[in-house]
Amino acid sequence: xxxxxxxxxxxxxxxxxxQQAENQKLTLEQVVNNNPLPIKKFNEVxxxxxxxxxxxLENNDESKGxxxxxxxxxxxxxxxxxxGKQLTPDGEQKPLAIAAYxxxxxxxxxxxxxxxxxVWRYHTKGxxxxxxxxxxxxxxxxxxxxxxxxxxxxxxxxxAKVAYVSNQNIxxxxxSTGAIHQITSDGGKNIINGTFDWVYEEEFDCRDGFRWSxxxxxxxxxxxxxxxxxxxxMIDNIDSIYSKLIPLPYPKVGTPNSAVKVGVISSxxxxxxxxxxxxxxxxxxxxxxxxxxxxxxxxxQQLNRLQNTNTVWVGNAETMGLSNILTEKDDAWVDIHxxxxxxxxxxxxxxxxxxxxxxxxxxxxxxxxxxxxxxKVDFDVISIECIDENGGYVYYIASPDNYTQRYLYRSRLxxxxxxxxxxxxxxxxxxxxxxxxxxxxxxxxFENHITPPVIxxxxxxxxxxxxxxxxxxxxxxxxKSLNLVPKRFFKVDIGDIILDAWMxxxxxxxxxxxxxxxxxxxxxxxxxxxxDNWNGGxxxxxxxxxxxxxxxxxxxxxxxxxxxxxxxxSIYKQIGILASHxxxxxxxxxxxxxxxxxxxxxxxWGWSGGGSMTLNCMFRYPKIYNTGIAVAFISDLKLYDDVxxxxxxxxxxxxxxxxxxxxxxxxxANLQGNLMLIHGTGDDNVHYxxxxxxxxxxxxxxxxxxxxxxxxxxxxxxxGQNTSLHLRKTMEKFWKEHLExxxx
Numbered sequence: 012x013x014x015x016x017x018x019x020x021x022x023x024x025x026x027x028x029x030q031q032a033e034n035q036k037l038t039l040e041q042v043v044n045n046n047p048l049p050i051k052k053f054n055e056v057x058x059x060x061x062x063x064x065x066x067x068l069e070n071n072d073e074s075k076g077x078x079x080x081x082x083x084x085x086x087x088x089x090x091x092x093x094x095g096k097q098l099t100p101d102g103e104q105k106p107l108a109i110a111a112y113x114x115x116x117x118x119x120x121x122x123x124x125x126x127x128x129x130v131w132r133y134h135t136k137g138x139x140x141x142x143x144x145x146x147x148x149x150x151x152x153x154x155x156x157x158x159x160x161x162x163x164x165x166x167x168x169x170x171a172k173v174a175y176v177s178n179q180n181i182x183x184x185x186x187s188t189g190a191i192h193q194i195t196s197d198g199g200k201n202i203i204n205g206t207f208d209w210v211y212e213e214e215f216d217c218r219d220g221f222r223w224s225x226x227x228x229x230x231x232x233x234x235x236x237x238x239x240x241x242x243x244x245m246i247d248n249i250d251s252i253y254s255k256l257i258p259l260p261y262p263k264v265g266t267p268n269s270a271v272k273v274g275v276i277s278s279x280x281x282x283x284x285x286x287x288x289x290x291x292x293x294x295x296x297x298x299x300x301x302x303x304x305x306x307x308x309x310x311x312q313q314l315n316r317l318q319n320t321n322t323v324w325v326g327n328a329e330t331m332g333l334s335n336i337l338t339e340k341d342d343a344w345v346d347i348h349x350x351x352x353x354x355x356x357x358x359x360x361x362x363x364x365x366x367x368x369x370x371x372x373x374x375x376x377x378x379x380x381x382x383x384x385x386x387k388v389d390f391d392v393i394s395i396e397c398i399d400e401n402g403g404y405v406y407y408i409a410s411p412d413n414y415t416q417r418y419l420y421r422s423r424l425x426x427x428x429x430x431x432x433x434x435x436x437x438x439x440x441x442x443x444x445x446x447x448x449x450x451x452x453x454x455x456x457f458e459n460h461i462t463p464p465v466i467x468x469x470x471x472x473x474x475x476x477x478x479x480x481x482x483x484x485x486x487x488x489x490x491k492s493l494n495l496v497p498k499r500f501f502k503v504d505i506g507d508i509i510l511d512a513w514m515x516x517x518x519x520x521x522x523x524x525x526x527x528x529x530x531x532x533x534x535x536x537x538x539x540x541x542x543d544n545w546n547g548g549x550x551x552x553x554x555x556x557x558x559x560x561x562x563x564x565x566x567x568x569x570x571x572x573x574x575x576x577x578x579x580x581s582i583y584k585q586i587g588i589l590a591s592h593x594x595x596x597x598x599x600x601x602x603x604x605x606x607x608x609x610x611x612x613x614x615x616w617g618w619s620g621g622g623s624m625t626l627n628c629m630f631r632y633p634k635i636y637n638t639g640i641a642v643a644f645i646s647d648l649k650l651y652d653d654v655x656x657x658x659x660x661x662x663x664x665x666x667x668x669x670x671x672x673x674x675x676x677x678x679x680a681n682l683q684g685n686l687m688l689i690h691g692t693g694d695d696n697v698h699y700x701x702x703x704x705x706x707x708x709x710x711x712x713x714x715x716x717x718x719x720x721x722x723x724x725x726x727x728x729x730x731g732q733n734t735s736l737h738l739r740k741t742m743e744k745f746w747k748e749h750l751e752x753x754x755x
Contacts, residue, residue, distance in 0.1 A: 035493050036557050039743060042550040043736045047493060048486040050547070053454065053466045057114070062449030066092060068109060076106025079121070084452040084468060087478060093121060097142060100149060107140060115170035119144055120186075122166060122173065128159050131209065131695065135218050139164040139175060141186060152184050153177060155191060162206055163219040167227040172278065174221065174230055176205035181221055181232060183278055194230070194280040201260075203235040208269050210262055211235070213696065214654035215298040215347065222309075223278070224302050229328045230278050231300065231309055236270040239293070243700075245693055249722045259695055264649045264656045264670070265663045268293045273300055273311060275328045286326050286333060288313055296654070298347045302328075303377075304357050312347060318658045321345045325377070336379030339364060343583035344658045350395040354424070361385070361398065361405075365576040372405060374424065386422045388430045391573035393417065399450035400424065406433070406446060406471075414572045415500060415511055415543040416459075417441040421472060433474055441544045446471065454480075458545040460498045460513075463487055486548070494518045495553045500543065503565060503604075505596035511541045511572070512565040512597065515549075515556045517754075520607075524754035527612030529555060529746070530598065530636075531564040532628070534590040535620030536579065536659060541566040551739065558743075559752030561608065563601060567593035584666050586648065586659050587673035591627035598635050614750045616640040616742070619697060619726065626675030626705070630682055637684035638750040640742055643697050643726050644690070646676045646705035650698065676705050680712040685749035687717045689738065691724030717745065 041047045054067040063084055068077045076095025082088065095106040111124040120143055127137035139152040139161050153161045156177045164175035167183075174183045179198030184191045198204040204220070211217040221232035237260040247255040262268045270292035274283040288297070288311070299312040307328040314321055323337040339345050339362075352361045354374065362373045367384075370391040374383045386392050390411035396419065397406040404421045409430075418434040419442055434442045440459025447453065455469045455476075463483035467476045498513040517526065531552060533540045541564055552562040566572060567590040569582030582589050594615075602610045615636045617625045622644025629639040645651050648670050649663060663670045671677050690702035702720065709716055719741055721728050729735050746752070 037493060037495075037550060037554045039554060039739055040736065042554050043739050046547070046550070048463065048489055048548045048550070050463055050483055050486055050545075051481050052464070053456075053480050056445050056454050057112075058445070058447045058452075060118075060448060062447035062451055065447070065454075066114075068112075070095065077109045079109075079112065084447065084477070093142065093144070097147065098123065098140070098149065100140070100151070110134065110137060113166070115166040116168055117170060120166065120170050122164055124164070126159050130162075130218075131212060133218065135162050135206075136160055137162075139173070141173065143186075150186070150189065153182065153191065154189075156182070163221070165221075165223060167223055167278065168225060169227055172227070174223065174278070176221065179203050179206070181205045181230065181276075183230070183280075192280050194276055194278070195232075195283065201236055201238040203237065203269075205232045207233065208235050208237050208240070208260055209695065210268070210652050210654050211271070211296075211298070214652060214658075215296070217298060222301055224307050224328060225305050226307065227278060229275050229307060231273060231275045231302065231328060233297065233300070234272055234274060234283075238270075239267045240269050241266045243698060245695065245698070247693070247723055257693075261695075261698075262653045264651060264653050264660075266653060268296075268316075268653065271297050273297055273309070273326070275309075275331070284331050286311070286324075286331060288324065288333065290315070299349070300326075301351075304353050306357065310351065310360070314345070314347070316657065317661060318344045318654075321347075323379070334378075336377070337362070337375060337382075339366075341365065341580075343580040352395075352398045352400075354398070354400055361395070363392065363395070368576050370573070370576070372407065372422075374426075383426055385424055385426050386430065387426055388420075388422070391575060393573050396444050397446035397448075397450050398424070402450055404450065404472075406444070406450060408442075408444075410573055413439075413543075414566075414574055415513075415541055417443070419444055419474075431472070433472055435474060439543070441542070452477075459543045460545065460549075461487075461490065463490075463545050463548075490548055493553075494557065495548060496520075496556055498543075498549070500541070503597045503600050505593060505600050508568060508593075510565050510567060510593060510597055512563060512601070513541055515552055515562045517556050517559055517561070521754055522607050524607060525609035525612075526561045526607055526754055527559070527614065527750050527752060528561045528563055528601075528608050529614040529616060529750070530594070530628075531562060531621075532594060532615055532617040532624045533619075533621040534567045534570060534594060534617075534624040535586070536569050536571055536582065537620065539566050539570045539572045540564045540621075541570075541572075555743075555746070558747070559754070560614075560746070560750070565594060565597040565601075567591075567597070583659060584661055584669045585673060586656070586669075587623060587627045587675070588669070591624060591631050594624065594628050595632040595635055598632075609755065610635075612637070612750055614638040614640075614746065616642070617644075618642040619644070623675060626686075627673075627678070629684060629686060630675055630678035633681050633683040638686075638746070639684065640687045640689065640745060642689045642738075643694060643728065644675070644688075644701060644705075645697055646701040646708075647674045649674070650701050650704070676708050679705060679708045679714065682709065682712075682714045682716070685717075685745075686714075687719070687742070687745045689719050689721070689728070689741070691721045691726065691728045693723035693730075694726045694728075696726040 056065045058065045079093040081090045099106040107125045110127045113122045123140045127134035160177045162176040181195045195204045206220040207217045240260040243261040245257040274285045276283040294316040296314040309326045311324040321339040325334045372385045393408040406421045443456040445454040457465045463486040466481040467479045503510045622641035625639045625641040692699045
């Protein structure tokens with residue numbers, strides 16, 4: 012039965028154009044600089060060890076500073092643990108601004124991180140201070156070292172010392188005397204102690220590079236030697252009359268890596284002893300290591316160059332002996348495991364694996380001889396939220412019935428029984444939790460595409476609301492008054508698989524007319540664009556919608572959603588190939604499904620991996636997309652870093668066809684439509700070289716295009732006055748000139 016177009020509009024979009032209220036319209040300045048949907052967040056919570064209360068930062072008056080406040084979860088009783096006045100150094104008028112803080116194990120001392128500086132993407136350098144809560148003494152660490160150079164400061168287990176990194180060396184400071192001991196001295200230039208090079212930080216999320224042993228006698232740390240790693244040079248042309256070269260050790264596909272090893276040194280100094288982990292240090296990775304609780308043994312994860320084998324070692328910090336207790340393999344790639352928890356006095360540990368086709372949690376003995384499945388379910392465990400050993404449960408996020416949403420489940424640690432859904436079924440969307448150590452309480456955040464974050468304290472496992480902290484009703488009401496249109500989620504059948512998608516239509520949508528469509532794409536394994544979350548109201552796309560476009564996003568195969576191993580790893584050795592095929596087939600299916608889609612006005616845009624996908628779609632399927640904007644894109648897969656690209660594509664010597672066919676530059680001669688290229692020349696992640704090489708090829712092929720280079724802007728292209736607004740104005744202008752807006 013055919014549904015009349017007007018009823019089709021009501022059926023799919025829940026309203027007709029006559030029911031839309033014309034109140035306000037977004038401005039681009041609002042979208043970029045003056046968010047009309049401001050969100051109130053709940054301050055970062057630190058659950059205290061007993062699980063019955065948490066600490067959080069309150070107040071941010073520059074003259075009074077932060078207070079660190081404790082709340083009793085059950086009663087809501089408030090108590091100031093540390094006032095801003097206590098954090099005012101002698102001789103100063105203002106208290107320290109707190110960027111982060113941590114407690115010593117016995118809660119007797121507080122470590123404050125302040126005056127921070129960015130290293131690549133995150134603020135990991137700064138100054139550290141210690142407050143002794145009993146004496147009230149406030150002391151700065153590393154006073155003889157360079158200002159704002161300290162990184163990753165951590166109390167020793169007994170809180171008598173603090174260790175930290177400064178200028179690629181590790182220091183230990185005695186709190187009672189202030190004596191500073193430099194325990195490594197070879198750091199500098201190509202030697203990095205206690206932190207990491209660019210690629211480990213970007214692709215393995217490695218920054219903090221040292222660990223205290225449980226008894227405080229040892230410090231284990233990573234050392235990276237970047238000698239032999241290719242150096243990429245960025246060029247700064249805007250800060251002086253002469254250009255400045257900025258060297259960046261950056262291993263591109265198929266090139267040498269840093270040599271990385273793990274050593275152990277006495278916390279009082281001396282000679283470092285190195286674990287003799289088998290294999291070429293430049294062709295293996297050590298992305299994770301930590302001390303096993305209550306011991307002087309370390310659990311070390313080693314990935315081979317292809318990242319399809321994770322060899323797990325137990326290393327003894329005293330004898331330096333090594334024992335291989337587990338080897339995880341996959342025909343495609345294996346992921347690093349961060350959800351390790353030690354159980355039963357460290358006799359067992361938890362481990363996640365896709366070995367049965369789903370991402371599941373396992374319990375493994377310390378010697379690796381027994382491996383038992385905990386989550387006996389036919390769906391993916393997305394993330395582990397809490398392991399309640401006393402109660403006998405693991406709490407985790409999953410979403411077996413709707414891949415765009417997220418819910419809390421729990422399973423018994425002994426593997427018996429069935430999984431229980433804890434999140435309320437009536438609250439459709441995404442649920443996030445900060446669960447107390449005893450699993451009795453949680454800070455619960457709920458959101459979906461029309462509901463800004465609602466933050467509450469709930470009891471577990473009954474999930475009863477104890478008190479509500481923030482509902483963000485102002486943003487929710489403003490969403491309606493700004494004439495914003497809710498996303499509508501739907502399925503796209505492309506023949507061999509069904510994909511998830513969303514669509515936003517103009518406020519005055521008339522299903523009897525034809526509209527231009529802009530596809531927003533990412534499509535890489537790192538993340539997903541089709542999620543039922545708030546996402547700030549997605550104001551940029553709402554702005555395009557108010558200007559007469561339909562915006563659609565589709566998740567192709569390989570995106571990071573809980574659809575099982577086969578879905579995620581189907582793109583192995585064919586990055587850019589299968590994904591662009593899925594996107595093109597989805598565009599054709601959407602055109603057939605919705606008669607209001609104008610196939611003569613089809614646009615596509617994306618950033619980073621989405622920029623690459625935009626190019627692949629424009630070049631490989633030129634008859635579908637007639638206009639595209641690619642931002643901060645990879646034009647040739649060989650130009651990106653080896654850890655990311657080789658994980659999904661194998662080595663270029665093993666997969667030359669995949670690298671060639673997955674690279675947009677290979678198909679640049681096919682360009683037929685209108686193309687805009689945007690890139691920052693200071694992009695340390697996806698180098699501007701990608702843009703220049705593609706431009707060179709397009710010129711060679713006689714193809715006309717537009718481009719804009721932002722001087723010394725990084726991958727986010729948001730540095731410098733007016734940059735973000737200028738970028739969006741440029742995009743808006745290009746769309747309106749080449750993809751005519753409005754209904755026909």
